[in-house]
Amino acid sequence: MSFNPFKERGIPIEQQLRSWSELNVKPYNKKDIHPYTKARIILMNGVEVEGAIFSHQFSRNCDNMELKKQLALTRRVEQQQQKVINWLSPGDETPLETTIGYEQVAVDLTAFLAMNVPDKYVKQVFDFGLLEDFDHLYRYSNLLQMTEGMKAEQLVGKLTEITPGRPTKLEHRHAFDDIRKPCDRKAADPLTKLFVLTLVAGEQQTMNFYMNLGNTFKEQVGRGLYLEIAQIEEQHVTQYGCLLDPKTPWIENALLHEYNECWLYWSFLEQETDRQVKNIWETHLNMELSHLQAIAQIAQQQGIDPEQVVPAQFPKPLLFASQIDYVRDILATQVDFNAFDTEIGPANKLPENPRYAKVQSILNAQGVPSEDVVTANMKKSGIDYRLELAGPHPVQELRQKK
Template sequence: MDANTPAANLVRSYVEITPGRPTIAHHRHPYDTVRKYVDFKKADIRTIMNILTITAGEQQTMNFYNNIGNTYSNNLGRKLYLEIALVEEEHVTQYGSLIDPTLTWLESWILHEYTECYLYYSFYEDGADPNVKPVWEMHLAQEIAHLHKAAELLSQHENKDYTQIIGEGSFPQLLKFHDTKEYVRKILAEQVELTADKEDLRDVNLLPQDHTFFAFQNKINGDVNSVASHVVIDMHIKTKGEDYRAEMRPNPVEALQNRKEDNYLVGRTKQRKTTI
């Protein structure tokens, strides 16, 4: 909006730009952010790698917004970046809490290096740009060397073989890079009103009125007009007559289809009558 640059130019055709669960609705009480950890000794290796990958992705995103947010050129942008940083901090806690806390440092290191090898090998195999492919190959070689060193130290200091952690070391099906628009639409339609209830997920409409989610929302976002993510969208609507989107068809959530208002109630308040 500041640079008058169509955001669709930046994401090309891989994703749509359309409202999801409003940023304001992401904030949850800390008690409702921590998840039950996964026993890595019993879990499928793909589950383990998914947890480590999404935690790393959220950590990097949180660091970006925290480090860059205070350098934005105007005050509204700074507020928006730091609002998103708080959301990302909550996401890091959510996904990070899935990691098995009984792992030793070296067991954890083996899994991290193995996951990095898997990711770089996926990038190398599926990437189409010949200019980027050598970069993935270089990083893959580096991570394989790291994995070998971690395996050596695991044997030396804990008298364990790497196969106890990652099996024989062969990769599951590699990642493929493709259009995910239909998948995102499906998840949005099915889960837009889900929030957390301690370590479980529940429909916000089914929560009791005295739930920690509502109390925390009122504390953090009591004045909606001071919430940067709402202000930015509202400002765009007032300036352009509608919000900015790049959709292949209307939003899958009916409550988010109106382009002339920012619906900040979805996923945050009770929108329909329910029987508990």
């Protein structure tokens, strides 16, 4: 169904503030929630946080008082939206259970984006990060079994496999090798820009979550795992953020942010099965339509045609769906890939990279938490934890050994 966000009627912004009781929503039941409803909640929380961070930065670099007022008004409402979404998470859900959800989002979201992004270079960057987040899910799942006695399949369902990806210990690169080539905002397909912005928001939220959560874990091996993976999430935010065109004007960036929020709420409204959450997506979509239209009007006043930046009709919806076959294919063909400067490829086809070897020798000199957690769980459980739904691991060297 076609949907033109510039013409659809939304809730007027002066009617969008809500009371505390409306914001303090009933959390979901962690035993009943569908994994992809939870995934949508996690992603939209990150998208709203990205919107708030961007809006603050825009305001700090803006000398137009009327525009600053518009940004402040929109930001206040979007902060309420973020609270509603984040408050859906129940108090009896452990941080590690939530972490499994974050990594399932990273795997299935990145796989969907990689499969559908029009730009081949961006696809390669997405595939590269995919195998790293896939390995993080495996590491955290072993920590979950070891410390809480829970199998992660209770959380991810039979939607996402849990097995080694590109080993986390090999993901630690020199900072220069996380820089990627930016898209050209004038030449790039709008879908590419939406995909990149969505993944930046999701990975940034994961980075922030681990930055603030990791030190609350009791067991030292778990603290180490959060410490290590949080650093990789920083690398991911760097590489995905580099894909955005730095020449994009602030107002055009604001337009892209608001359009992306509308598109995502519309996408998730189409597929949501939870009645309460579906109502939230609908309400927030109707709010965001007004935000988008207000920014579009300002952009026009500054000589920017909104429909030259984003399409008048929404593209096909972003979908959360099982990506087992796609992930297995990338595993089988790209598990040995590494990066040098802005290029990604098989390690034996990249230039010799002494700075990678130096980083590896420093960080991994006295043990590696992502390896230690699997070893510790094997000692306790007799074997590492995996959920391989489509047969043995596609990479012989990474198949299970007792």
